[in-house]
Amino acid sequence: MIEPVALEHFFFFFFAAALVIFAALAYALSYSFSRLYRNKTLLYVAGLAYGVLILAVFWLSWLANLHGFWYALVGMMLFGYGVAPILIWRLSVATHD
Amino acid sequence: MEHTPFWASTSFWKKTAIWVTAGSFLLLIVLTFDTMSKVTAGTGRVPDYTVINKRIDYRFDDKKHHSMPVIEGDAPLFGRILNEEEAERLVTLGKKTIQAKNCMNCHTLLGNGAYYAPDLTKAWLDPAWGGEAVRPMLMKMFLMDPVANARTYGSGRKMPNLGITEQEAEGIIAFLKWMSAIDTNGFPYNFKTAGGR
Amino acid sequence: MSRPLDSRHLNGGQKLAVKYFIVAVILFFAQLVFGMLAGVQYLHPDFLHGVLDFNVNRMVHINAMIVWMLYGFIGSVYWFLEEESGREIVGLKLGNWGFWVLTAAVTVVVAVYLLVQTGPGNDFTRWFINEGREYIEAPRWADIGIVVVMLIFFYNVAATFIKGRWSGIAGVLTLDLVALAGLYLAGMFYVTNISIDQYWWWWVIHLWVEATWEVLVGCIMAWTLMHLLGVRRKIVETWLYIEVALMFGSGILGLGHHYFWIGSPEYWLAIGGFFSALEPIPLVAMVVHSIYDSGVHKLRNRNHPALAWVIAHAFGNFLGAGVWGFMHTLPQINLYTHGTQWTTSHGHLAFYGAYATINIAFFYLAVQQWRGNVWMGANLVGAWRWKWALTLLSVGVMGMTMALLIAGYEQSFIERAVGGSSWSAYFAAQTHPWFMESMAWRMVFGWITIAGFVLLAWDLLVIGKHETREAETLVEEPALVGG
Numbered sequence: 134m135i136e137p138v139a140l141e142h143f144f145f146f147f148f149a150a151a152l153v154i155f156a157a158l159a160y161a162l163s164y165s166f167s168r169l170y171r172n173k174t175l176l177y178v179a180g181l182a183y184g185v186l187i188l189a190v191f192w193l194s195w196l197a198n199l200h201g202f203w204y205a206l207v208g209m210m211l212f213g214y215g216v217a218p219i220l221i222w223r224l225s226v227a228t229h230d
Numbered sequence: 231m232e233h234t235p236f237w238a239s240t241s242f243w244k245k246t247a248i249w250v251t252a253g254s255f256l257l258l259i260v261l262t263f264d265t266m267s268k269v270t271a272g273t274g275r276v277p278d279y280t281v282i283n284k285r286i287d288y289r290f291d292d293k294k295h296h297s298m299p300v301i302e303g304d305a306p307l308f309g310r311i312l313n314e315e316e317a318e319r320l321v322t323l324g325k326k327t328i329q330a331k332n333c334m335n336c337h338t339l340l341g342n343g344a345y346y347a348p349d350l351t352k353a354w355l356d357p358a359w360g361g362e363a364v365r366p367m368l369m370k371m372f373l374m375d376p377v378a379n380a381r382t383y384g385s386g387r388k389m390p391n392l393g394i395t396e397q398e399a400e401g402i403i404a405f406l407k408w409m410s411a412i413d414t415n416g417f418p419y420n421f422k423t424a425g426g427r
Numbered sequence: 428m429s430r431p432l433d434s435r436h437l438n439g440g441q442k443l444a445v446k447y448f449i450v451a452v453i454l455f456f457a458q459l460v461f462g463m464l465a466g467v468q469y470l471h472p473d474f475l476h477g478v479l480d481f482n483v484n485r486m487v488h489i490n491a492m493i494v495w496m497l498y499g500f501i502g503s504v505y506w507f508l509e510e511e512s513g514r515e516i517v518g519l520k521l522g523n524w525g526f527w528v529l530t531a532a533v534t535v536v537v538a539v540y541l542l543v544q545t546g547p548g549n550d551f552t553r554w555f556i557n558e559g560r561e562y563i564e565a566p567r568w569a570d571i572g573i574v575v576v577m578l579i580f581f582y583n584v585a586a587t588f589i590k591g592r593w594s595g596i597a598g599v600l601t602l603d604l605v606a607l608a609g610l611y612l613a614g615m616f617y618v619t620n621i622s623i624d625q626y627w628w629w630w631v632i633h634l635w636v637e638a639t640w641e642v643l644v645g646c647i648m649a650w651t652l653m654h655l656l657g658v659r660r661k662i663v664e665t666w667l668y669i670e671v672a673l674m675f676g677s678g679i680l681g682l683g684h685h686y687f688w689i690g691s692p693e694y695w696l697a698i699g700g701f702f703s704a705l706e707p708i709p710l711v712a713m714v715v716h717s718i719y720d721s722g723v724h725k726l727r728n729r730n731h732p733a734l735a736w737v738i739a740h741a742f743g744n745f746l747g748a749g750v751w752g753f754m755h756t757l758p759q760i761n762l763y764t765h766g767t768q769w770t771t772s773h774g775h776l777a778f779y780g781a782y783a784t785i786n787i788a789f790f791y792l793a794v795q796q797w798r799g800n801v802w803m804g805a806n807l808v809g810a811w812r813w814k815w816a817l818t819l820l821s822v823g824v825m826g827m828t829m830a831l832l833i834a835g836y837e838q839s840f841i842e843r844a845v846g847g848s849s850w851s852a853y854f855a856a857q858t859h860p861w862f863m864e865s866m867a868w869r870m871v872f873g874w875i876t877i878a879g880f881v882l883l884a885w886d887l888l889v890i891g892k893h894e895t896r897e898a899e900t901l902v903e904e905p906a907l908v909g910g
């Protein structure tokens with residue numbers, strides 16, 4: 134069912150896991166600010182942050198031996214953390230007018 | 231406000247909240263029924279209480295890729311073979327004592343509790359207790375007077391005397407032996423027993 | 428000229444709320460004191476050995492925490508109940524009586540914890556001394572008392588809303604309280620089978636802090652945002668539903684991350700890993716929405732300390748639950764971190780970040796009103812005090828969290844992965860220099876936390892006392908009109 138993280142990957146696993154969530158935050162922040170200030174540069178920053186998120190998720194999936202069923206989790210994280218800020222922003226706009 | 235699309239409307243999200251909650255909860259209920267049927271003592275993952283009459287080990291299982299409890303041969307606790315009812319009564323005394331003495335605010339059981347003292351999930355199998363022949367006696371002495379029998383491995387951290395009676399100690403040991411035979415999906419990892427590999 | 432705290436500024440529910448808040452602050456202090464006692468014992472194991480053992484100190488530490496936070500939540504609900512429902516509280520006398528009964532019961536329970544501590548391994552002990560199950564150690568008689576008082580509280584809330592105005596917040600709040608109280612029942616029976624015991628125990632603990640408490644805070648925040656910042660009711664309520672959907676959608680089945688190793692079937696590895704990995708999404712969503720809110724509205728903030736603590740809540744929840752939770756939630760790593768100082772590291776930051784902060788924010792809203800709607804905006808007299816309280820408390824808890832993280836990393840490596848969790852491997856990790864130094868640093872940051880608390884308590888007593896200005900009132904708020 135699972136193949137535990139190997140000893141030598143221990144430290145990096147925590148690092149990668151924290152990076153996933155912080156990249157998700159950076160992406161969400163830069164995306165929302167780019168919308169708020171209608172700023173193109175920030176949108177690129179958001180794209181970059183999402184790029185980091187993708188790398189971090191793949192790194193994590195390698196470190197934690199996520200194969201088989203666990204691909205679904207990788208996909209779900211890429212999708213979920215990717216669309217959430219966009220959808221939530223749209224929802225914010227739509228609920229406020 | 232009239233332009234609010236349906237997916238941003240209050241009523242849409244109210245319904246979504248209700249359906250998501252109800253759906254998740256329903257699934258949890260179904261899983262709970264299934265889990266209960268698989269963790270009831272004597273149904274496979276969690277052994278019958280008479281397992282305390284048996285020899286227990288914890289070994290790496292090549293098919294499962296993690297350690298599994300192994301039950302083989304007779305090894306009656308305190309020299310008595312107990313029937314189902316007696317075994318359950320003894321383990322129950324142990325569990326009630328463990329709650330009454332608040333062990334879980336120092337120790338973890340199945341990894342849950344406090345972190346001031348060693349995990350007790352496989353304590354029955356800990357190599358420090360020596361062979362099967364002396365183990366129950368050493369454990370009983372320890373539980374009844376952990377200060378005099380302290381080891382602490384250089385930490386100076388002693389378990390206090392909790393006023394555990396001989397009967398209660400036997401109950402606790404029966405409980406620990408029974409617990410060590412639960413299939414915990416390989417937790418604790420890499421645990422090596424005195425007899426095992 | 429000084430401005431006294433005056434109960435004439437409060438409605439009936441608010442007078443009761445203030446009592447709950449006072450006990451909450453006292454218990455918060457008790458929590459810290461007993462945390463320090465437990466922490467010292469890691470460094471000096473002979474300290475109070477056989478007198479006040481680690482298990483007693485720890486039990487009081489975490490019970491005081493649960494109780495003070497619940498007191499804060501109950502108080503907050505009583506606080507806004509009359510304004511939200513547009514009428515006087517139904518059965519307020521009973522509610523007052525419930526407060527005294529609950530407080531008396533808590534006092535007796537703690538006295539018995541400290542003086543009697545443990546008992547023989549029979550049913551009497553579980554009924555009258557100690558139930559021996561982490562967080563819900565309160566003996567059975569007290570459980571029953573707590574349920575009775577919760578029923579009174581629930582009656583106050585439901586009956587007041589039914590007879591007054593039934594809003595969206597009222598609906599979510601009422602249902603959430605039913606769930607919160609119902610879950611407590613899952614922790615109120617005895618079983619010998621430890622796997623079944625732990626299964627239900629986590630229903631109480633996880634489904635409280637990662638589901639029902641989050642939604643309760645959502646309700647309190649919804650009301651606060653309307654009153655602190657003047658956000659429109661319709662918007663606040665839509666977002667409350669969105670939050671419920673996201674929180675319950677990931678949090679209910681996220682429960683599975685506690686069912687990896689307790690004897691339950693293997694499918695929980697997949698379910699727990701999958702859903703709990705999605706639990707940070709609602710927290711990220713909140714960030715996006717609050718940026719929108721702060722940017723689009725010209726929000727007037729009439730209570731600076733409260734808003735600062737609300738922001739601390741947003742960050743703390745994200746860090747403690749989101750980042751720290753995610754780092755150890757996949758079974759591939761939890762196999763090693765399960766039940767180590769790693770868990771404590773996460774527990775401290777999450778409880779502080781998500782729940783201590785929001786309670787403190789509400790205390791500030793309450794003192795503002797209690798002092799007759801005093802000014803708490805820019806250039807508040809003595810503002811250094813709340814700023815330093817916030818800083819010291821947060822630095823203290825964050826420092827403890829980092830120390831415990833290092834200890835947890837070392838422990839999961841040396842004891843778990845290498846040593847295989849035996850008795851001797853446990854102590855090999857506990858006596859490692861990294862571990863011992865972390866424990867020492869935890870105490871240093873513990874003192875900083877205590878210093879922050881002292882400033883906080885002092886500030887709550889005196890803030891606004893020498894302020895002559897009134898708070899600006901929210902003009903013609905559509906938020907205050909039912910929706």
Ligand code: HEM
Nearest residue numbers: 636684703706748752753755756765766770774777778781
């Ligand atoms: C405000 C929300 C949260 C609070 C207050 C909280 C608090 C806690 C506490 C106190 C424990 C230790 C329980 C014990 O004594 O055994 C714990 C365990 C745990 N939490 Fe959280 N938590 C929160 C959110 C989360 C989230 C969002 C995740 C995952 C993403 C998470 C993952 C875990 C895991 C995996 C454990 C088990 C640790 C172990 O195996 O020992 N938590 N949490």
Ligand code: HEM
Nearest residue numbers: 344345346459462463465466770771774778779783873876
């Ligand atoms: C004065 C500062 C504090 C000190 C010295 C302290 C110390 C401790 C100690 C020694 C433990 C036992 C951990 C173990 O079993 O090894 C503990 C547990 C705990 N404390 Fe604190 N604490 C402090 C403040 C706080 C605060 C402010 C909070 C949250 C608001 C908190 C929440 C908790 C929780 C939730 C647990 C249980 C953790 C778990 O089971 O994983 N503590 N604390």
Ligand SMILES: [Fe+2]
Nearest residue numbers: 633637682684
């Ligand atoms: Fe959880």
